[in-house]
Amino acid sequence: QFRYIGKGQLKLVDGRDIVTGKAQYGIDTRLDGMLYAVVARPPVYGGKVASFDAAEALKVPGVQKIVQIEDSPPPAHFNPVGGVAVLARNTWAAMQGRRALKITWDDGPNAGYDSAAFKATLEESAHKPGKVVRNDGDFVAAAAGAARRLEAEYYIPHLAHATMEPPAATVRIANGKCEVWGCFQSPQAARDLVAKRLGISADDVTVHVTLLGGGFGRKSKPDYAIEAAVLSKAVDGKPVKVTWTREDDLHNSYYHTVSVEHLEAGVDGQGKPVAWLHRSVAPTIVSIFNAA
Numbered sequence: 001q002f003r004y005i006g007k008g009q010l011k012l013v014d015g016r017d018i019v020t021g022k023a024q025y026g027i028d029t030r031l032d033g034m035l036y037a038v039v040a041r042p043p044v045y046g047g048k049v050a051s052f053d054a055a056e057a058l059k060v061p062g063v064q065k066i067v068q069i070e071d072s073p074p075p076a077h078f079n080p081v082g083g084v085a086v087l088a089r090n091t092w093a094a095m096q097g098r099r100a101l102k103i104t105w106d107d108g109p110n111a112g113y114d115s116a117a118f119k120a121t122l123e124e125s126a127h128k129p130g131k132v133v134r135n136d137g138d139f140v141a142a143a144a145g146a147a148r149r150l151e152a153e154y155y156i157p158h159l160a161h162a163t164m165e166p167p168a169a170t171v172r173i174a175n176g177k178c179e180v181w182g183c184f185q186s187p188q189a190a191r192d193l194v195a196k197r198l199g200i201s202a203d204d205v206t207v208h209v210t211l212l213g214g215g216f217g218r219k220s221k222p223d224y225a226i227e228a229a230v231l232s233k234a235v236d237g238k239p240v241k242v243t244w245t246r247e248d249d250l251h252n253s254y255y256h257t258v259s260v261e262h263l264e265a266g267v268d269g270q271g272k273p274v275a276w277l278h279r280s281v282a283p284t285i286v287s288i289f290n291a292a
Helices: 016-022 092-101 115-125 139-144 187-198 223-234 248-251
Strands: 036-038 049-054 063-069 083-088 104-107 148-156 168-174 177-182 205-209 240-243 259-267 271-283
Touching: 016 177, 016 248, 036 063, 036 092, 036 187, 049 083, 063 092, 063 223, 063 240, 063 259, 083 092, 083 223, 092 240, 104 248, 115 259, 139 187, 139 259, 148 187, 168 187, 168 223, 205 248, 223 240
Parallel strands: 036 240, 177 205
Antiparallel strands: 036 083, 049 104, 063 083, 148 259, 168 177, 168 240, 259 271
């Protein structure tokens, strides 16, 4: 028996706005005089710009300014990873300007990072006893008496959350105060970290939260808002919207952590589980976005 499901008593309050295109997501923000930006970010986490040549990018019609965003030392702790931003009169021009940039990267301390070697380390650990979180009964004895044994191992690499709407944020600075528009899961973090980067009080930052466009935890990290704030400051407070493409999202996101899951089980003659072992190997969540 359901109290609400199928009763027709509840309605989606913004359903019509969503299906008719009226709903406002992060990328939908438009302000007078706004510039549009995309960012070329390091190909390796922990890397930074060694040098860049913006001459060809500045020749692209609509491109207004090229701004370097300083890198954040690892771990980034929800800050931008740095790079070179192209500001233009529209997003397409900004994207074409980014294509024309000539950047030499310093790949930094993770230049030699080998994901295959790290995977092997995790898999090796999965076959050794670790910290016991739960232990009911005697697995070894139960498994020894099982009619059938099963074993499986799964590897999950670093994954971008790939939200339906990639990150997008707009910032305007005027009279010592900052306004931020965007799809944020943690408006407080956006406010506090934008204020810290700009060197102003959090009380002087107002965050306007749009519809999320999917989050999965990715949009609790406001690096894209900080990027927009840095760029707005670079153009005397003019509103700047930073758009992440899907490629940006996959290449430079705050990733879901890597893990190896090792499982063993035993079943009796009727197929009922009588023994179960699960070893999980993964970096702690507090190491998020730190590939070192």
